[in-house]
Amino acid sequence: MELKTKIHADEGKSDLTITREFDLPVELVFRAHVEPDLFEQWMSHEYGTVRVVKFEPKKHGGWEFETAGADGTVMFSANGTIHEFVPDKKITRTFEMDGSPFDVQLEFLDFDGLSAETSRLTIHSIYRSVELRDQMLKLPFATGLSMAHDRLQTVVAKLI
Amino acid sequence: MNLRRDVFQAIADPTRRAILVLVASQSMTAGAIASNFDTARPTVSKHLQILTECELLDQEQKGREVVYSLNPKKMKEIADFIEPFRKMWDERFNKLEAVMKKYKQGK
Numbered sequence: 001m002e003l004k005t006k007i008h009a010d011e012g013k014s015d016l017t018i019t020r021e022f023d024l025p026v027e028l029v030f031r032a033h034v035e036p037d038l039f040e041q042w043m044s045h046e047y048g049t050v051r052v053v054k055f056e057p058k059k060h061g062g063w064e065f066e067t068a069g070a071d072g073t074v075m076f077s078a079n080g081t082i083h084e085f086v087p088d089k090k091i092t093r094t095f096e097m098d099g100s101p102f103d104v105q106l107e108f109l110d111f112d113g114l115s116a117e118t119s120r121l122t123i124h125s126i127y128r129s130v131e132l133r134d135q136m137l138k139l140p141f142a143t144g145l146s147m148a149h150d151r152l153q154t155v156v157a158k159l160i
Numbered sequence: 161m162n163l164r165r166d167v168f169q170a171i172a173d174p175t176r177r178a179i180l181v182l183v184a185s186q187s188m189t190a191g192a193i194a195s196n197f198d199t200a201r202p203t204v205s206k207h208l209q210i211l212t213e214c215e216l217l218d219q220e221q222k223g224r225e226v227v228y229s230l231n232p233k234k235m236k237e238i239a240d241f242i243e244p245f246r247k248m249w250d251e252r253f254n255k256l257e258a259v260m261k262k263y264k265q266g267k
Binding site: 003004005006007009018020022023024028029031032038041042043045121136137138139140 | 181184241242244245246247248249250251252253254255256257258259260261263264
């Protein structure tokens with residue numbers, strides 16, 4: 001089976017492209033990105049609940065969201081500015097992780113309708129350096145490790 | 161029987177993945193690598209041996225210590241280094257699809 005989400009990252013380049021095809025009309029994929037309530041639903045996961053703090057869907061508008069753990073502590077937050085906002089077509093924005101040493105990245109989100117019921121989202125992310133891009137690519141790999149560690153600790157703690 | 165090691169078996173283990181992440185930024189001695197883990201030194205040595213056997217790590221003798229570095233050629237072979245990144249987005253988008261299908265029905 002072909003993978004639904006594709007990552008294209010050339011060796012030695014400072015950008016990457018994420019492509020995904022959806023069994024959804026393009027309007028709904030776009031709406032999932034701009035309605036805080038919907039965005040919170042699909043961005044939340046078993047380790048954290050996402051809350052949209054600010055979202056101004058317009059040129060020069062700002063956005064902010066945070067992820068809180070089971071006890072309500074904010075574990076992660078990010079922010080950025082919207083540079084272009086074309087409903088059902090395009091969002092150009094910056095993305096910055098708060099309290100991290102990583103420089104801001106530039107993201108182009110292109111929404112394409114393929115048919116009445118299918119669509120494609122392409123996210124082109126540009127980083128300040130090759131090293132930074134590679135670090136970001138490896139981040140889930142690294143956090144996956146620490147999460148596995150945490151889970152192990154929880155299991156072990158129950159045994160003691 | 162000596163089982164042939166393959167890269168996927170090698171990266172299946174969390175400690176070995178952690179070693180790869182460590183060595184990815186700079187070459188390190190076995191001692192320096194081991195100091196990052198609570199695991200006993202011989203266990204770390206065993207992991208290093210497995211990673212070296214399947215050519216994910218290069219070994220170089222420097223004085224009394226062995227220095228380990230990442231073999232970028234082999235790492236390139238396994239695009240799996242970025243697989244967790246792809247999987248993270250894939251899971252997010254699967255959820256987006258589920259949330260929006262429900263939303264569509266509810267309208």
